[in-house]
Amino acid sequence: MCKALSLLANSQNLFVNLARVAIFIVMIWIGGLKAFQYEADGIVPFVANSPFFSYFYKYEAPEYKNYKNPEGKVVAKNIEWNKLNHTYIFSYALGVVICLIGILTLLGIWFPKIGLVGGLLTAGMAIVTLSFLITTPEVYVPNLGGDGPTPNFGFPYLSGAGRLVIKDVIMFSAGLICASNCASRILSCCACKAK
Known part of the structure; x- marks a missing residue:
């Protein structure tokens, strides 16, 4: 038992990597998918309702509800609306930013100053994503008029979109752990140079 605990304790840097x-x-993966129509369509409710991002779109929420493409389906009039809305341009740019954050975080294995930035950006991005729990109605199960004394809708009943968003609590924590590790390595390097 002690050997297993010792192995885990001594593997902390490996696990941070x-x-x-x-x-x-x-x-x-997620950033790369932003180049595809179905993924760009899928983020419209989050972006349109966000105080951070809604200004990138031409049309205000909730107009997008009339032009939603079900995942995997292509409806020409909905795609045309999304083109006019700047949905795809925004999605491409967001995808590039997400990919860059991932690369910066990975580079922290070898370059702590770059990794510090990547870890902090990961945590910051997670905070923005978690804000969708407040701003986006689609993250909770809607009231569809179910039978029974206590229908399960609204807060705290997360929809598929909400379950996807809540996982960013883990990204927030992991980003801070990576940033903290990089900060520790930078300080160690500074201490060595000071001697």
């Missing part, structure tokens, strides 16, 4: 790799994989 594993967190960096995990952040990189998620950011590259």
Whole structure:
């Protein structure tokens, strides 16, 4: 038992690097998907309702509800509306930013100053994403008029979109852990130089 605990305790740096790799994989994958129409369409409710991002779109919420493409379906009039709304241009730019954050975080394995920036940006991005729990109605199960004395809708009942968003609590924590590790390495380097 003690050997297993010792192995875990001595593997902390390895696990921090594993967190960096995990952040990189998620950011590259999610950021890369922003180049595809279905993903760009899927983020419209989050962006349109966000005080941070809604100004990037031409049309105000809740107009987007009339032009939603179900995942995997292509409706020409909805795509045309999204083009006019700047949905795809914003999604491409957001994808590039997300990919860059992932790369910066991964580079923290070798370059702590770059990794510090990546970790802090990961945590900051997670805070923005978590704000969707307040601003986006689609993160909670809607009232569809279910039977029974206590229908399950609204807060705290997360929809699929809400369950996706709440996971950013983990990204927030992992980003701060990576940033903290980089800060510690930078300070160690400064202490060595001071001697």
